Amino acid sequence: xxxxxxxxxxxxxxxxxxxxxxxxxxxxxxxxxxxxxxxxxxxxxxxxxxxxxxxxxxxxxxxxxxxxxxxxxxxxxxxxxxxxxxxxxxxxxxxxxxxxxxxxxxxx
Amino acid sequence: xxxxxxxxxxxxxxxxxxxxxxxxxxxxxxxxxxxxxxxxxxxxxxxxxxxxxxxxxxxxxxxxxxxxxxxxxxxxxxxxxxxxxxxxxxxxxxxxxxxxxxxxxxxxxxxxxxxxxx
Numbered sequence: 001x002x003x004x005x006x007x008x009x010x011x012x013x014x015x016x017x018x019x020x021x022x023x024x025x026x027x028x029x030x031x032x033x034x035x036x037x038x039x040x041x042x043x044x045x046x047x048x049x050x051x052x053x054x055x056x057x058x059x060x061x062x063x064x065x066x067x068x069x070x071x072x073x074x075x076x077x078x079x080x081x082x083x084x085x086x087x088x089x090x091x092x093x094x095x096x097x098x099x100x101x102x103x104x105x106x107x108x
Numbered sequence: 109x110x111x112x113x114x115x116x117x118x119x120x121x122x123x124x125x126x127x128x129x130x131x132x133x134x135x136x137x138x139x140x141x142x143x144x145x146x147x148x149x150x151x152x153x154x155x156x157x158x159x160x161x162x163x164x165x166x167x168x169x170x171x172x173x174x175x176x177x178x179x180x181x182x183x184x185x186x187x188x189x190x191x192x193x194x195x196x197x198x199x200x201x202x203x204x205x206x207x208x209x210x211x212x213x214x215x216x217x218x219x220x221x222x223x224x225x226x
């Protein structure tokens with residue numbers, strides 16, 4: 001299966017914009033999804049199919065996907081956004097989910 | 109309420125077996141694509157196994173031949189039978205539902221911890 005690569009950590013000051021990348025060979029041709037996971041909790045979907053937000057997810061969360069990089073952008077970052085973020089796609093050849101290694105977002 | 113509740117985790121010795129259960133509420137397991145995802149302590153998410161509504165099953169190479177996913181439609185429950193357990197199988201195991209339109213997980217259980225240790 002293919003590999004999705006994320007930076008281990010990203011730091012951002014409150015009120016600023018956080019950008020978390022997810023790299024993969026021609027990932028722009030695949031559908032990419034993003035999950036937020038806080039300590040001791042199950043993951044929560046924040047963006048699906050590259051750009052769509054589930055109901056209840058703030059507009060501050062947005063996604064893009066092109067070429068070899070998918071990106072999750074969090075605008076006007078709040079302390080409550082501090083969490084691990086995972087990108088995910090699907091390998092249709094082996095019929096399995098593929099997750100990135102995760103990015104720990106720290107709000108300074 | 110739509111939810112998934114896992115159970116069956118615990119401490120098991122290397123080489124032992126364990127069966128995890130995932131009871132669904134608010135929707136029908138047999139009509140959905142269900143999956144197991146695990147997370148080792150301090151590590152990332154790892155796909156383990158999936159079951160189509162039609163009954164087809166798929167496994168990660170790391171568990172193939174040792175784990176079996178199944179379901180009981182009368183109990184609306186998904187199972188993961190784990191055998192020949194190894195220390196590296198230690199993880200929180202999440203049951204989840206997949207939306208096959210775009211292949212993402214829209215519903216997660218809270219997870220159940222499996223610890224393989226002597």
